[in-house]
Amino acid sequence: MTTTRASSETLYWIAITFVLFPILTAVGIFLRTVQAGGLPGLQSWFYPLMTLHGVGMVGVWYVAAMAAVSDRLSRYVSPSPLMGRIALAGTLLGVALLLVCVFAGRFAAGWYFLYPLPFKGEWPQWAAVTFLLAMTVLGATWLLWSLDLLRAIAARYSLSQALAWHYLAGRSEPELPPAVLITTVSLIAAVAALLSGVVLLVLFYVELLAGTASDPLLMKNLTFFFGHTLVNLTLYLGIALVYDLLPVYAGRPWKTNRIVATSWNCVLLIVLFAYFHHMYMDFVQPGALQAIGQIASYASAIPAAVVTIFGALLLTYRTRMRWNLGSTLIFLALAGWAIGGVGAVIDSTISANVRLHNTLWVPAHFHTYFLAGVVFMVIGYFYHRCQELTDLPENRSVQRLAVLLMVIGAYGFFAMFYLAGAYSVPRRYAIYPAELAFGAKYAGAAAAFAATFLLGFILYLAETGKRWLRVVRPGQ
Ligand code: HEM
Ligand SMILES: [Cu+2]
DSSP: OOOOOOOHHHHHHHHHHHHHHHHHHHHHHHHHHHHTTOOGGGGGGHHHHHHHHHHHHHHHHHHHHHHHHHHHHTTTSOOOHHHHHHHHHHHHHHHHHHHHHHHTTOOOSTTTTOTTHHHHSSSOHHHHHHHHHHHHHHHHHHHHHHHHHHHHHHHHSOHHHHTTHHHHTTOOOSOOOHHHHHHHHHHHHHHHHHHHHHHHHHHHHHHHHHOOOOOHHHHHHHHHHHHHHHHHHHHHHHHHHHHHHHHHHHTSOOOOOHHHHHHHHHHHHHTTTGGGGGGTTOTTSOHHHHHHHHHHHHHHHIIIIIHHHHHHHHHHTTSOOOOSHHHHHHHHHHHHHHHHHHHHHHHTSHHHHHHHTTBTHHHHHHHHHIIIIIIHHHHHHHHHHHHHHHOOOOOHHHHHHHHHHHHHHHHHHHHHHHHHHHTTOBSSOSSOOGGGTHHHHHHHHHHHHHHHHHHHHHHHHHHHHHHHHHHHSTTO
């Protein structure tokens, strides 16, 4: 097995993720504590901090997944180091603007800032403008970053090769690692999503500068085409890591074949239409699009999830799997992805959505595949990488304890969201009214579970941070 050097950008991204994620998790625990009736003096911070938590988490895991994939794919292609530095600088600038609008301006329109809320809140207009500028800097930076990774892939493979069309035609030369195929599919869709974000932001600026109002239905479609798709792709970037890493631990190759090629090409066709499931309550949206939303949501689950999960099970069946903190997290991440995915498919069913829309069922399912899916995949990769570079002896019992605390904490936390959602507790309520007083009990238990998760993460951090430090300062 060859070990490539890690670029300094990769080491920075790992550090940034390790700093921002526990802070944003603590913000999440704060939100559940307020919902449980605690911290009465700080209740007015619920919505600004919910906005920071949502945008922050979505952003951190998008960049962390991009950084991890760029690092891993640098074995096959050459992403530009300059673009890596621009991505870092742009992301830090965007985060700084975000902190200003939340803490100085109390901007609180939620992570997808649904039009026209940014213009209607209690916050000053400069706060809304600063937020939109933050989104512009982040969106533009990530668009360039995604385009650069696609450029790097295109420098080695033609488009039809990168999409594995030669496998569909029955050939397997040149050999294409599945991670490159999945990244290509994800980034093509990411570019579409980010462009939709650009159009959305331009329409916001037009209203600010010229006073021309936009069509709210158009704005909502643009918002979810951008938001749903970007979040969905973050997951697929994580899956690209899984395809490349599990074989290292299972000692067997996981190659592109006709089934893998077909399924990821189907994903490319379907992924752009699933977002319609966010529009079910918009009765003026044409009915046919609602039907497409349900069909595409179901269809997108089959190729990616079923093929990947069966593939992973076949790969690891009756093999001498090498288990450590990295491979355990990556394997468990597939379970989180599948469980959250089932929650999502239930919610995307129109007859169920009528009940579950905007209840805590929604954060329940996306926290499952994010926290127990993407986060596990990416931190699994970060551990793997730091371990590969240092080869320090691994402490089995500390690693097991870290995983155990994270799993118990995360799934307990999700269960409280699912139960409350099933009992119709709405999402985004800072304080539950008397009719929903039972919601506060779930919130209190959830805060305790989330704190358990954080404890496990800190143990993980001790294990991985030690190795990261050794890479950065080899003499010590
Ligand atoms: C243990 C870690 C976490 C805790 C304790 C936590 C907690 C929370 C809570 C309490 C809410 C508000 C729920 C409501 O609507 O009433 C929330 C919303 C949200 N969380 Fe998390 N969360 C965690 C991890 C994550 C991760 C990893 C992501 C990754 C994307 C994430 C993304 C979001 C988003 C997008 C929202 C919606 C914000 C909005 O409605 O505008 N969270 N979280
Ligand atoms: Cu969605």
